[in-house]
Amino acid sequence: MDIGIEQISFYTAQYFLDLKTLAEARGVEPDKFYTGIGQEKMGIPPPDEDVVTMGASAAFPLKEQGALEGVEALLFATESGIDQSKAAGLFIHGLLGLPERCRVVELKQACYSTTAALRMAMGLVVMKPQSKVLVIASDIARYVLGSPGESTQGCGAVAFTVTADPRLLAIDPEAGFYADDVMDFWRPNYLSEALVDGKYSTQVYIKALKAAWKQYVGESGRSLNDFARFCYHIPFTRMAAKAHQKLAKGISDEELQTVIGESLIYSRSAGNCYAAALYVGLTSLLDNAAEDLGGKRIGLYSYGSGCVGEFFSGVVQPGYREMLLTDAHREMMASRTELTFQQYEDIYNYGIPTDGGVHTFAQYCTGPFRFAGIRGHKRIYERA
Numbered sequence: 001m002d003i004g005i006e007q008i009s010f011y012t013a014q015y016f017l018d019l020k021t022l023a024e025a026r027g028v029e030p031d032k033f034y035t036g037i038g039q040e041k042m043g044i045p046p047p048d049e050d051v052v053t054m055g056a057s058a059a060f061p062l063k064e065q066g067a068l069e070g071v072e073a074l075l076f077a078t079e080s081g082i083d084q085s086k087a088a089g090l091f092i093h094g095l096l097g098l099p100e101r102c103r104v105v106e107l108k109q110a111c112y113s114t115t116a117a118l119r120m121a122m123g124l125v126v127m128k129p130q131s132k133v134l135v136i137a138s139d140i141a142r143y144v145l146g147s148p149g150e151s152t153q154g155c156g157a158v159a160f161t162v163t164a165d166p167r168l169l170a171i172d173p174e175a176g177f178y179a180d181d182v183m184d185f186w187r188p189n190y191l192s193e194a195l196v197d198g199k200y201s202t203q204v205y206i207k208a209l210k211a212a213w214k215q216y217v218g219e220s221g222r223s224l225n226d227f228a229r230f231c232y233h234i235p236f237t238r239m240a241a242k243a244h245q246k247l248a249k250g251i252s253d254e255e256l257q258t259v260i261g262e263s264l265i266y267s268r269s270a271g272n273c274y275a276a277a278l279y280v281g282l283t284s285l286l287d288n289a290a291e292d293l294g295g296k297r298i299g300l301y302s303y304g305s306g307c308v309g310e311f312f313s314g315v316v317q318p319g320y321r322e323m324l325l326t327d328a329h330r331e332m333m334a335s336r337t338e339l340t341f342q343q344y345e346d347i348y349n350y351g352i353p354t355d356g357g358v359h360t361f362a363q364y365c366t367g368p369f370r371f372a373g374i375r376g377h378k379r380i381y382e383r384a
């Protein structure tokens with residue numbers, strides 16, 4: 001029995017800052033961001049969006065199509081948690097009106113947690129092949145203003161269903177994985193910005209990739225030639241390119257573009273989506289591949305700082321294009337609103353009140369759901 005991803009949906013906030021604007025404000029050459037980092041825009045969530053509204057908005061098209069009927073678990077992956085106790089997925093469970101008979105839990109291990117959720121979902125489906133699990137990954141990448149990480153900020157969410165005999169991607173049983181207790185990127189509970197040892201984080205990303213790939217090859221007997229495409233965790237698109245160049249030494253720019261280029265299109269304009277990033281890349285690949293990938297194998301590398309890395313693979317299913325939400329994704333990306341630098345800083349500096357009082361937030365342009373305010377330390381969400 002094959003198990004894997006049945007359908008996938010992507011959402012990012014309606015606002016962005018062009019990195020040319022950031023470059024001008026910070027006195028940096030725009031090419032450093034456009035070429036050196038490989039990013040053009042960063043997605044910015046307005047004050048009435050958070051990981052709950054973005055996650056719910058990603059899952060909403062699946063709900064509308066009836067694809068969430070009978071879902072038995074909602075696994076929510078994030079590193080931008082909004083509560084130390086309650087799983088953010090429970091707010092989404094309420095907003096989407098999911099069945100009472102549903103296990104809801106939040107998972108954390110930096111950007112890796114979505115792959116852990118996928119593994120857990122597959123385990124549930126193995127035990128009960130007719131069951132369906134909803135995985136949602138939603139994150140806001142936020143660094144200190146003016147820091148090297150600033151240009152790699154972004155936001156976004158993906159929602160995907162995991163089933164037996166999936167119509168999008170059947171996950172192979174083989175995998176290589178690696179863990180190491182390192183401090184390359186972290187966020188103490190008392191900070192709202194991530195801390196990062198930037199250069200070191202890129203080295204650990206590659207070290208974990210090499211270890212995971214070596215193990216994967218040993219277990220599967222496959223080589224680079226067995227893959228039509230690769231999707232990497234995408235903190236910034238140049239990182240994915242560098243990662244693939246480590247595995248495929250001496251690869252030409254043209255070949256590199258062929259095997260990873262289509263997976264980087266959405267991230268180049270949405271920015272880092274942390275836990276969602278690899279799966280934003282997968283969505284971008286499936287939506288934008290010029291060639292029909294049905295029957296072809298793709299390689300996936302998931303990385304979460306701290307750190308855990310996993311290399312795994314899957315076979316794209318024949319007829320997969322019928323399951324895609326390509327038009328909606330493209331329309332969303334094309335209809336976003338550009339912010340001025342002042343608007344970006346104002347939104348960045350907008351602090352969520354912590355006094356337990358009654359606060360109502362101004363209405364910005366959002367997806368189908370918004371974070372309307374806070375009352376007595378309770379977050380209030382509503383249909384937009």
Ligand code: CAA
Binds near residue numbers: 152235
């Ligand atoms: N034109 C073209 N290229 C230029 C340029 C110009 N005018 N100016 C600089 N560049 C190039 C540089 O040569 C460099 O390229 P190489 O890496 O090939 O040498 C590239 O632009 C970046 O320049 P710097 O190395 O000087 O950049 P930096 O030190 O200011 O910042 C960074 C880089 C440290 C990665 C920073 O973006 C950062 O801290 N990011 C956040 C951490 C991160 O994303 N880490 C990734 C691995 S960890 C992970 O993946 C988990 C996660 O999601 C966070």
